[in-house]
Amino acid sequence: MKQPLKHKIILTGAAMMAAFFLGVNANAARMDMVDVSNNNGYMSTAEYVSMRNEFGVKAVTVKISEGSTYKDPYAVSNIANVQAAGLYINGYHFARYATKAQAIAEADFAGQTAKAAGLPIGAVLATDVESQEANNQSKATNDRNNVAFMQEIQKFGYRADIYTSGSWANNKMTIKGKTGWIASYPYVVSGKNWYSTNHAWQWSSTAKFRISYGGFDVSQLNSNYYTAGQKSRVKPTNKGAVKANNRKANKHIYKPATSAKWVKESKTYTLKTAVKLRAGVSTSSSAIAILPAGTTVKTDKAIIKGGYRWVRQPRFNGYGYLATGPASNTLEYVKSGSTHTYYTVKYGDSWWAIAQRNGLNMTTLASQNGKTIYTIIYPGQRLVVR
Known part of the structure; x- marks a missing residue:
């Protein structure tokens, strides 16, 4: 989630340790960590090996659960295949809690689900706080709820952290130094060390990997928190490809329009x-x-x-x-009478498959059809895809 250092500098103490981890003179954000969920579909061991060898990925953080009832159907296979690829494994829970009691209940659900899915003790199980429920709360309430969740999750043997956006950090909730996984997608990635006092910086949600379909969330690590507090044993086999692929990933990040002025x-x-x-x-x-x-x-x-x-x-x-x-x-639209593009559901289709085929995510596809990703779709049904 963060940018590497741009210039040669003389550092001492903690700053020198941070520079050692990041690499002074680095000029492209690294793809140290990828997070995956049901939105990415089934991910094979071969895909994770490719991420490691060709892109320098060290860790994968897998969606475990959401709210108090949803269990990610791919958590078990993702955890097993990430470990088989020799990568560090972590998990996250998408938070829906609005009260302290709900936060504790969700932590219990997430912890039990993580254990059943095979997430090893000692891994990070982060709370992903970005929901409308959290948006409706005060900073003090969110802080109380987050603390309750993290204290409870540690009872299961997992290490805790908070994932949220840069605009919410220390606005909607407190994110202290040497904690936190922060999402912020800049127009230009290279040239700035983003969120260097936090554990990780998620800098893109559209990264591409050679043998994997669709876009992925990628983060740069600022500490070894998501690699189990150890020096990484994961070594990419193609260092030239890692360097080239990371630079390529940096280039397609959002760029402002040039034909007009904002x-x-x-x-x-x-x-x-x-x-x-x-x-x-x-x-x-x-x-x-x-x-x-x-x-x-x-x-x-x-x-x-x-x-x-x-x-x-x-x-x-x-x-x-x-x-x-x-x-x-x-x-309002200046022009009226715009038309939609439709897709007819076929046997075996899913929200994920149709969304990926049309360059959307499942939530967007479902919402623009007045449904949720939990709504059952049937062969012959027409869905708006544009």
Whole structure:
């Protein structure tokens, strides 16, 4: 999740130790750790070996559970295959708790699920705090809940940590130095040492691996916390490929539009009609979500491009973009009559398979069809994919 150091400097004490771990003069964020879940589908040992040998991946953090009932169906195979590939293994729980009691209950559920899935004692079992439930709480409440979860999870023999966004860290919740796994996706990756006082920095959610399908969340480690407190024994077999692949991954990170100029615009809008929140400044960009009429949207920048006036909405990880109409306090599309692209569900299809085929994630695909990823789909059913 972080950037390597850019310039030669003289360091002493703790700073020297950090520099030794990161590598002074590094000029590309590293793919030290990958996190995977049911969104990535089944991952083979061969895929993890490729990540290790060709990309320098040292650790994998696997989704274990969510809330108080959901168990990731791929946790067992992911844990086994990561270990077979010789990589460090950790887990995470997607938090839904809003009270201390709920946090303790979710920690008990996550700990039991992790043990049953084969997550070894001593691994990290992080709480992933980015839900609407947490967004609705005060900083003090989130801090109380997070502490309760982490104290409870340690009773199962796991080490605790918090994953959240850079915009939420020390805003929605306290993230102390020498703790935390922080997500922040910059326009330009190289050239800055991001979140160097935290354990890890997740710097991309779209990284590509040679023999694996789709985009992956990748992080750079700032400490050895996610490698079990030991010096890594994982050695890539192709150092040249690691260097080239890491540089390549850095190059495709989000870049600002060059055909027009962004201007600052800090406003709160109320949607007059339902509007697609898109991943880029184009009507052909994939939809992150469909925001219903009445939704309020806070923006920080605006731009004129492609016949539309666009505004940018800061989100948990990165930004969303909406096309606006006349210069009023209401968002709407300038052009009407847009058409959808549909996909007809076939036998054996799943939310994950259809989403991957169309460059979406499962949650986006489901939400733009008015459903959730737990809704059953049937052969012959038509789904909106664009």
